[in-house]
Amino acid sequence: MYLLSSRVCVKCPRCYVSFCIKETQRCQSTAEPLVQTNFLKGAPHRKHPGVTNLKTVRLPEQLQEAALSILRRAEVKDLTERAHKLSNFLWSRKRAVExxxxxxxxxxxxxxxxxxxxxxxxxxxxxxxxxxxxxxxxxxxxxxTYHRTLLRYDKELGLLYMAARLAGGYAAVTRALNEIKKRDPLFVPYSLLDFGSGLGSCTWASHTLWGDSLKEYVCVDSSGDMNMLAEQLIKGGDELDNPLIKEVYFRQFLPVSPKVQFDLVLAAFSLSELATLNERINVIYTLWRKTNQYLVLVENGTKEGHQILMEARNTILKGEEQVTHDLRKPAVFAPCTHELPCPKLINQPVVPCNFPQFYYSLPLSRSQDRQQEKFSYLIISRSNGEKALKTEGLDMGRLTAQVHRRPRHVQCQLCCSNGELRQLAVTARHHGKDMYRCARNSDWGDLLPVFHEEEHTENDENL
Structure with a gap:
């Protein structure tokens, strides 16, 4: 049985496909076929320009070996069990009540x-x-009232965090940064600022993608013990004079001068560690002032994580008067395809806008498990005021849920440039073979062209 809506329940698969096509015609335009020369540019459908997903992510071999070396020497009691509890605790953590x-x-x-x-x-x-x-x-x-527990990352908690979150955090940040790498191939960062750097996952992910160009990494974390662990990882787990990544500087406070900017500014799983809204807003303004090209924020893919990122988005877009030394306007680069209120926060029940990324965990035992990290992210760029996300004149929509590949059609949920969340049944007959094949080769988090709404016809209204 295919439960389509409160009005229709279709048992026959053929009738189901027919209904989906009519519903698509009602909610979308007459869907001009996707022109391959405009969108694909000769690329195969499985690698169309909207694909931003990564296959299963692995930690860099040197980072994995360094982490295992540190954990084995530390001999933490009940490491696997305690790391699992810490991971669950961090996932369920909420903001403090104002x-x-x-x-x-x-x-x-x-x-x-x-x-x-x-x-x-x-x-x-x-x-x-x-x-x-x-x-x-x-x-x-x-x-x-929710009572928030303050975490103090000493050496022991840092080791547990390494076992619990190093691989998953690296996978989420790599996936977010890969979108910049894919969609803006001309971006060549020279300097990086990592706020709340922790174990240096952002540094490693950035080095993986832009190691040839990056010449300066500034890692800021209030915990001296976490900075020491991150430095050990960069030195391969030993006190080597020749670190694996050069020019990495650790600080406990942000650089004071407001004129010092970095090409790439990151904050992964850090805003959620700040206790109050005022603290988060002040940090967001500071990070944006220090951004020369891209600001990347990553949080857990929970309601709390998503709402924290929407706070940051609204703070930057509506608080431009707070930044006077750089007149370039902020523009949302990803994942949003617009700068309107998030439809997932408006719709009821509220569902977080999150994305999955598969990765291999640290092999603390003999086996290395394949796991899934669900995360939310936000990328804001310095731009000339371009608002809509377009490729070759086509409006692009973000796939915000699992893609369902059915016989002769593909069921997608798209966040569109007009701020609406739409269900779209893509068929070869109504959208063209190229569009259909692109949809079948796309997944949650990728981009797809969308079509503008037209006036409903009388026949459509009678569906």
Whole structure:
């Protein structure tokens, strides 16, 4: 059975395909066939320009050997089990509740309890009643408010983090940076700033893609122990005088001068470590001021991670007056195809905009597992004000869910340049063979051309 909507339930596969085609015609235009010379540029369909996904990512061999060497020497007790618990904890972690939110919640609770007491107390509220209500409010706030645990990354927690998150974090950052590499081949970064650098995953991922051009890596992390572990990894796990990556500088604070800019600025799984909204906003402004070309933010693919990135997106796009020394406008490079409100935050129920990336974990035992990292990311570029994401005149949509390949059609969910989230059934008959084959060779996170909406016909409305 194919459950298509609250109105239609089609059992016959042939009728199902027919319905999908009609529904596509209703929601989309008459879908001009994709012209191969305009989009493919002679490339095979499996490598069309919208493909940004990577196959299963492996850690660089030298990084993996260095990490295993450090972990074996440390002899951490119950390493695998504790690393798994840490990974689950980080995934489920939420932002701290803001003081203003607590105040609003307390006022609502106070009114609620006063209304309940009004039936039995008609006179003026006495001090005893006020104290009792205050106690009830505080008790309810303690019971229902999320209590965020502050993590202090000492050496032991850093080792657990290495076992739990080094491979997954590297895979997510590599996938995000690969989009810049694929779509902007002329980008040749010279300098990199990694905020909240941790174990240096961003440094390794950037070195993998642009090692020939990058001449300066500045890693900023407030934990001195994490900086030491990251430096050990760069030195191959030993105190070598010849590091595997040259010109890497570790700092505990961001560079002071607002005029110092870096070609590539990254913050992976770092904004979520900041306790308050004000802290995050201040850091975002600082990182944007230090961005010469691309700012890349990566977080867990949870509702919290996605919302943190949308905070950052709105902060930069709406707060241009905060940056006066660089007049180039910010433009969303990826994954959004527009600068309108995120449709996934508007629709109910709220589903995070996230993307999967397969990777091989650290082989702490004899086997090396293939795992999946779900992450959210945001790339903002310095531009001349270009807003729409286009390739050869075609509007591009982002595949924001699993692609379902069915007989004679492909079911896709696309985030379009007009800010809408659309379901599209791609067929060779209505979209052309090239478009159909591109859709069949695309996956979650890739880009596809989309078509503009037209007026509904009477027949379409009667579907």
């Amino acid at each position: 003081t203003s939110q607590l105040r609003e919640k307390a006022i609502l609770l106070e009114r609620k309890y006063l209304d309940e007491e009004s039936d039995t107390h008609t006179d003026a509220i006495d001090h005893e009643l006020e104290a009792r209500i205050r106690k009830q409010v505080l008790s309810e706030l303690r019971r229902t």
